[in-house]
Amino acid sequence: MSELTALSLTAAAAGIRAKKFSSVELVDAHLSAITAQNPALNAFITVTAEAAQQAAKAYDAKPTPDALLPGLPIGMKDLFCTKGVRTTAASKILGNFIPPYESTVSANLAAAGAITVGKLNLDEFAMGSANITSAYGAVKNPLKANDDTALCRVPGGSSGGSASAVKAGLCLAATGTDTGGSIRQPAAFCGIVGLKPTYGRCSRWGIIAFASSLDQAGPMTRTVTDAALMLRAMAGFDPKDSTSVDTPVPDYTAAIGQSIKGKRIGLPKEYRLDGTAPAVLAMWDKAAQALREAGAEVVEVSLPHTAYALPTYYIIAPAEASSNLARYDGVRFGARVDGDTLDHLYENTRAAGFGAEVQRRILIGTYVLSAGYYDAYYLKAQKVRALIARDFSEAFKSVDALLTPTAPTEAFRLGEEPKDPVAMYLNDVFTIPASLAGVPALALPGGYADNGLPLGVQLIGNHWQEETLLSIGAVLEQAL
Amino acid sequence: MALSTDTVSNVARLSRLAITPERLPALAAELNNILGFIEQLSAVNTDGVEPLRSVSAATLRLREDAATDGNQAEAVTANAPEKSHGFFVVPKVVE
Numbered sequence: 414m415s416e417l418t419a420l421s422l423t424a425a426a427a428g429i430r431a432k433k434f435s436s437v438e439l440v441d442a443h444l445s446a447i448t449a450q451n452p453a454l455n456a457f458i459t460v461t462a463e464a465a466q467q468a469a470k471a472y473d474a475k476p477t478p479d480a481l482l483p484g485l486p487i488g489m490k491d492l493f494c495t496k497g498v499r500t501t502a503a504s505k506i507l508g509n510f511i512p513p514y515e516s517t518v519s520a521n522l523a524a525a526g527a528i529t530v531g532k533l534n535l536d537e538f539a540m541g542s543a544n545i546t547s548a549y550g551a552v553k554n555p556l557k558a559n560d561d562t563a564l565c566r567v568p569g570g571s572s573g574g575s576a577s578a579v580k581a582g583l584c585l586a587a588t589g590t591d592t593g594g595s596i597r598q599p600a601a602f603c604g605i606v607g608l609k610p611t612y613g614r615c616s617r618w619g620i621i622a623f624a625s626s627l628d629q630a631g632p633m634t635r636t637v638t639d640a641a642l643m644l645r646a647m648a649g650f651d652p653k654d655s656t657s658v659d660t661p662v663p664d665y666t667a668a669i670g671q672s673i674k675g676k677r678i679g680l681p682k683e684y685r686l687d688g689t690a691p692a693v694l695a696m697w698d699k700a701a702q703a704l705r706e707a708g709a710e711v712v713e714v715s716l717p718h719t720a721y722a723l724p725t726y727y728i729i730a731p732a733e734a735s736s737n738l739a740r741y742d743g744v745r746f747g748a749r750v751d752g753d754t755l756d757h758l759y760e761n762t763r764a765a766g767f768g769a770e771v772q773r774r775i776l777i778g779t780y781v782l783s784a785g786y787y788d789a790y791y792l793k794a795q796k797v798r799a800l801i802a803r804d805f806s807e808a809f810k811s812v813d814a815l816l817t818p819t820a821p822t823e824a825f826r827l828g829e830e831p832k833d834p835v836a837m838y839l840n841d842v843f844t845i846p847a848s849l850a851g852v853p854a855l856a857l858p859g860g861y862a863d864n865g866l867p868l869g870v871q872l873i874g875n876h877w878q879e880e881t882l883l884s885i886g887a888v889l890e891q892a893l
Numbered sequence: 894m895a896l897s898t899d900t901v902s903n904v905a906r907l908s909r910l911a912i913t914p915e916r917l918p919a920l921a922a923e924l925n926n927i928l929g930f931i932e933q934l935s936a937v938n939t940d941g942v943e944p945l946r947s948v949s950a951a952t953l954r955l956r957e958d959a960a961t962d963g964n965q966a967e968a969v970t971a972n973a974p975e976k977s978h979g980f981f982v983v984p985k986v987v988e
Contacts, residue, residue: 513968613949656949724931744981749974755986760911777927779908795944797937835930851948
């Protein structure tokens with residue numbers, strides 16, 4: 414990384430304001446890093462070099478130093494619609510889709526001064542935990558284990574391009590989206606910070622939908638302070654999203670540096686799973702100890718329905734996906750494969766346009782919603798979801814936040830991922846419960862596996878308690 | 894309950910996904926594996942539990958009943974593989 418690409422988002426903002434460097438210099442440094450490293454990492458699907466350079470020139474000509482992200486280069490997950498810029502969702506079916514509108518979150522970031530250098534790779538329609546389902550090729554993790562001779566590790570998913578690019582210095586920060594762990598698990602695998610806000614905090618308008626009752630956008634950054642800064646720029650009420658909540662956006666950075674003395678932190682006993690790597694358990698214990706030393710009170714809590722979160726998710730998310738993805742029909746968007754009837758046109762288009770994992774989830778979703786099975790699967794899952802959400806609200810009566818690992822292992826090698834889809838789903842065992850409950854969760858680097866790869870630790874808070882998570886996260890970041 | 898290849902074929906039709914008959918047995922095995930996993934939920938007692946449909950704290954809002962958008966046929970059809978005079982074009986459906 415060059416000096417400019419190694420900066421935190423916060424330090425880059427300070428540097429621009431102090432006129433230590435220009436937006437053009439900052440953007441050019443990142444575009445050079447993309448040219449040099451993206452062929453190996455495959456983190457970007459589309460690089461918008463020309464538009465980024467123009468925006469940087471415009472910023473330097475008329476600087477707005479009071480903006481939150483003045484002239485700062487960021488990456489945009491290719492699930493956010495960007496007006497006039499191809500948006501693929503990493504799917505063949507949207508391979509030539511050029512949105513005529515801009516997502517609210519990307520518009521908010523641009524209004525805050527941020528400059529998008531490109532669209533980041535992801536699992537197809539955000540369905541995956543290793544970024545290997547993209548129609549534009551797998552993304553590589555920029556980190557190597559001690560015994561790796563070449564880049565060979567997955568970055569996690571689905572926001573794998575975002576995590577890889579932020580870690581490698583291809584952008585100062587990136588947007589992610591999280592349906593069951595898609596911000597937090599890749600953050601853990603690449604050793605960065607990822608924040609999934611409370612459901613309703615960031616507008617979903619213009620984000621290509623996967624599972625609408627779960628999808629939430631959030632920042633992926635190198636520091637906890639950066640996550641606070643970027644969330645402030647992304648969040649806010651949007652009348653175009655009926656689930657967006659009209660509540661003021663605080664200055665999240667004010668939470669950084671607050672004492673956590675007297676805070677009560679819960680360790681959910683059901684998260685101590687068989688099969689979790691010993692290094693992950695050791696990291697978890699060490700993080701708990703660090704919080705005790707900072708004056709927090711650490712207690713064991715119970716979330717009794719934890720074991721049912723994964724099966725609940727794998728009913729609700731595919732059910733919503735099967736409905737959301739019905740719109741890709743070869744008529745309104747993208748690629749069309751002809752057929753002798755309209756139905757055959759739909760069937761041929763969708764079979765050719767969707768990858769294997771997306772087809773699997775559409776089939777499962779269609780099945781659990783079909784006549785005769787709706788009550789047994791979908792309605793049952795919604796009831797268990799209520800119990801999982803209740804577990805959290807009970808726990809938050811006695812603690813301010815929960816501390817857990819982010820993922821059960823470090824990043825695995827590309828090609829050594831579990832071949833059984835159900836085994837792959839286990840990657841999200843620690844992240845899915847918070848998604849089902851709609852509560853915020855912050856993932857940050859917590860330590861290292863024996864092979865030198867990073868491990869993630871997760872803080873989960875009650876609804877709208879992002880500031881609590883950020884102040885505790887900043888303490889952990891210092892200590893670990 | 895294990896899915897037969899006939900059921901998978903029917904679900905594929907409902908999903909509007911063309912699946913060749915040769916792929917059906919392998920696909921049925923994959924889907925049965927996932928269904929076996931999610932069937933754990935039947936062990937949970939949910940008597941008297943209201944289903945949770947949304948975790949959003951937002952209440953449905955009302956706005957003035959007025960047109961706020963429209964006349965965008967050009968933009969709406971911009972990405973269509975086939976279009977004509979502001980309409981999507983599909984194969985003939987009525988003989």
